[in-house]
Amino acid sequence: MTMKVRKAVFPAAGLGTRFLPATKAQPKEMLPLVDKPIIQYGVEEAMASGCDQIIIVTGRGKQAIEDHFDVSYELEKMLEERKKTDLLQIVRHISEMSHLAYVRQKEALGLGHAVLTARELVGNEPFAVLLADDVIDSPVPCLQQLLEVHKKTGASVLAVQKIDGPSISAYGVLKAKPVEGSNGKLFEVEDLVEKPKYEQAPSNLAVIGRYVLTPGIFQELENIQAGAGGELQLTDGLKSLLKKEKIYGCVFEGKRHDTGDKLGFLKATVEFALKREDLGAPLRQFLKELDF
Numbered sequence: 447m448t449m450k451v452r453k454a455v456f457p458a459a460g461l462g463t464r465f466l467p468a469t470k471a472q473p474k475e476m477l478p479l480v481d482k483p484i485i486q487y488g489v490e491e492a493m494a495s496g497c498d499q500i501i502i503v504t505g506r507g508k509q510a511i512e513d514h515f516d517v518s519y520e521l522e523k524m525l526e527e528r529k530k531t532d533l534l535q536i537v538r539h540i541s542e543m544s545h546l547a548y549v550r551q552k553e554a555l556g557l558g559h560a561v562l563t564a565r566e567l568v569g570n571e572p573f574a575v576l577l578a579d580d581v582i583d584s585p586v587p588c589l590q591q592l593l594e595v596h597k598k599t600g601a602s603v604l605a606v607q608k609i610d611g612p613s614i615s616a617y618g619v620l621k622a623k624p625v626e627g628s629n630g631k632l633f634e635v636e637d638l639v640e641k642p643k644y645e646q647a648p649s650n651l652a653v654i655g656r657y658v659l660t661p662g663i664f665q666e667l668e669n670i671q672a673g674a675g676g677e678l679q680l681t682d683g684l685k686s687l688l689k690k691e692k693i694y695g696c697v698f699e700g701k702r703h704d705t706g707d708k709l710g711f712l713k714a715t716v717e718f719a720l721k722r723e724d725l726g727a728p729l730r731q732f733l734k735e736l737d738f
Contacts, residue, residue, distance in 0.1 A: 448572075448596065449571050453567070454573065454589070455561060456475075456577075457551075458473065459551040460554055473508045475511055475578045479705060479715055486540070487581045488576045488577075491582065491587045491588065492589055500546045501568065515540060515541060515546050522538065550563075551563045556678040556679055558677070558680040571661060572658060574592075574593075575680075576655060580704060588656050588698045589658075591605075600660075601693060602657070602694070604656075604695050606695040607702055608697060614644060615641055615643060620637070620649055620653065625694070633651060634694055635684075635692075636688075638688070663683055663684070670686055716733075
């Protein structure tokens with residue numbers, strides 16, 4: 447039987463240089479998408495997908511993440527005294543969301559290194575990895591879609607988005623064959639290429655920030671050589687794992703927002719705000735009145 451995936455790892459030790467100076471003194475994962483930190487969207491997705499243990503890989507200057515998910519007695523007491531019950535419920539929901547554990551990545555040595563840092567907390571069981579920058583809006587959580595494939599196959603599963611044009615060069619790209627009967631939604635991976643030139647990309651299947659991984663990935667990450675900049679690449683670990691196990695790519699249903707990009711962050715903020723009952727109508731009216 448396939449073991450249930452209970453643990454979700456969030457690599458969050460990066461420096462967030464693309465958002466300087468805003469991220470000089472606060473983690474990029476804590477930048478608010480409307481009124482909720484980016485990382486909270488991912489944590490809520492993991493919980494909605496059945497993961498009840500959240501592991502956040504942090505680094506220097508990331509204390510705000512731990513504070514956000516911790517109990518704030520003073521704030522709760524103040525809200526209770528002022529009878530602001532709606533806000534009190536929101537604050538308590540955050541601290542009661544799930545069991546969270548933290549592990550420190552002393553140096554930002556790549557995504558593969560961040561995943562390897564969580565090895566002791568994960569143990570010998572399959573687990574999920576979510577990159578907070580990728581906020582995915584979908585009726586069925588993206589991670590849950592991957593977990594359904596993992597449950598059937600017992601294999602590692604990567605979230606895939608079809609990207610046409612030169613922008614494919616910014617992603618890890620799959621060489622893969624479609625799984626029969628999947629209507630082009632599921633692929634068996636044959637190879638992975640990290641950030642290929644557009645004309646050399648093996649397909650338009652780009653890997654984005656959701657993974658379900660077997661524990662075998664840890665052994666591969668431990669044995670592979672560091673790449674450019676001394677970083678340990680998760681893609682290289684997956685390529686090595688592919689020699690021993692099957693890996694699948696799943697074209698998920700939903701809309702991905704790349705909030706690690708300034709324009710992507712702004713677009714996501716507008717789209718999420720427009721969906722809000724309290725903000726949608728006045729924001730839509732404001733946008734109509736803008737003089738371009």
